[in-house]
Amino acid sequence: MATSDSISEVTTPSAAPGNGLLVLLAAMTAEQLESVLVSLTASFPAESLVIASPDPFPEDFDPSVRIVAAPPASPSWTRTAADFVSASQLAEKNQARAILMLGAESGSLAPSSIRTLADAVLTTPTDLAVPCYQLPPHAGLVNSAILYPLTRALFASRARFPLAVDLGLSLRMAQRLAGAAHRFTAANQGEAPLWPVNEATVAGFSIDQFDVGPRAQPQPGGPDLNSILPLVTGSLFADIDAKAAFWQRYRELPPPSDPVPHAPSTDAPADIAPMLHAFRLAYSNLQEVWSLVLPPNSLLGLKRLSTTDGDLFRMPESLWARIVFDFLLAYRLRTINRGHLLGALIPLYLAWVASHINITASGADPEAHIEAVAAAFEADKTYLVSRWRWPDRFNP
């Protein structure tokens, strides 16, 4: 994993006007916007910058920086297909050489981190620069439980945050993503998430990951977990389904880098009782649905879990990997309605969260546990490939 370079070490990007960096900002507060603009103008020559933001710029902002009108702010908390279409169109219109997309609350990013992401696509052959955030131990749990392990196992990428809101894109990467995004925008699904790491891997583009330190993560606004989790996992499952011909082949995983540091937590451990209650309630009610999706061995594992006391509650990594793979297979085969399927995954995810909190509360490093989960996904990939190709084969 590349680490963030200090500002003084970075070479100055091309200062040729119309041949520089397009910075596409998400909607943010005036204070955050000012902070980001200060970081950008301090890191890059004003002539090489083209900044697009849906928010009004401060009146005293440097007039030598080119400002372009950005499309209206997307209400989504993450990057959507429409964002990538806009980024590509703006880059083409302004003849930008690379694009830096900064998500909501990016004012909390260190200036050096912003510069690192931009320089990766401006001065190196990197096509996709993805950040690696330093988050509190129990933040970004959907990413740790599902998105990261699945992306790593199937696309052989160690990108720790596949759904990162801050990205550095080369021009060809932006065009590739816009092409993929057109499928959604044409179907009036511009708010659908897109998976840049998967796209870059399939296209054979180079991906680099950079430690960017702590960052305030934008959170979904309106709906709760019951709506967002099916949306995100459904989108990833659909992307995996569309790229099945790619990931079924064996690919070597890049060597591991330094472990991601977690921001220290001073609070008392989180209360897992509501999550365990949700899991046990689901176990007593959703047997009929789970039995359509999961093999008997996994159901037996869940039965054991349902009778385990709170302090001893541990979901084995292999069981979680098998559960996610079986749900992915059921999504592909349409064993049951996809909305029902993804809804039935929520209590199982909460059980994993409870287990993860227990494990970290016992002194284990959260990142070590997440890496163990990802390794379990990798180890079980043969099962997924086998059942993907021959779904009707006997499955104990």
Place this chain on the structure above:
Amino acid sequence: MQHMLAMILQPAPGQTSQPPYAANTTVWHHMSDALHQSLDRVLSLLIAILPGILAFIAALAVFTLIGMAVSALLRRALTAARFDDYLARGRGASEWAPSTSPTALVARASFWASILLGLVIGVSAFDAAYATATALPSSLLPYLTRVVGAGFLLIAGSLFARYLARSVLIGAVNEQLQYARFLSLGVKWLVLVLTAAMVLDHLQMGGNVVALAFGILFGGIVLTLALAVGLGSRDLVSRSLESHAEHPTERGAPYPDAPPAGSGESIRHF
């Protein structure tokens, strides 16, 4: 055949008819006549509708063959034109995307469309033959169409009941409602009762009794559900109202599992 039946029913010629049985002979004679006439009517109806049946079978067979040919042609043409790849490029991650390849779907649809066309033509030929055959007091065919319609209603209702029951079950479990299964069962039976009433009404069976029974049953289930949910969530509602009264401006936690402030470390799913 008529003569044979008459001969069977008539006494043997060698037998001497006794005076006490003279009236019986007349009865036998009348019965024989009635049976002859009935047999005549049925045979003439069968003979009259036989061309219709043959036309139905022929239309079905011909259109099945046409459907197979059209399906095979379409399959080859679409495969050659890379129709699947074209659609895959233009298709987003839609919930309603087909599970099989679009080419196979189009080929299958064309085949079944041909069969359906054959069925329609066959039935209309049969209907024409049946109508011209006789004005016999028989309402079998119209009733058969009603039975088929009722069958479709029953299947659709059962599928819809299962879908709704599962939706309610999963939604209620994720909302952590203790009576999730009960709620799901209630919804399922509501839809099934509604379906049963519609089927009986379509079959024109029962008349007002069905409507009345349906109203009572439907109302009973709704009332039971309302009472159960109301009584079951009484504490929940009162707690919610109390918390609203105490903290009128406080917004609810975004996630059901997020612990209350100050109770421990916060969990962020995203």
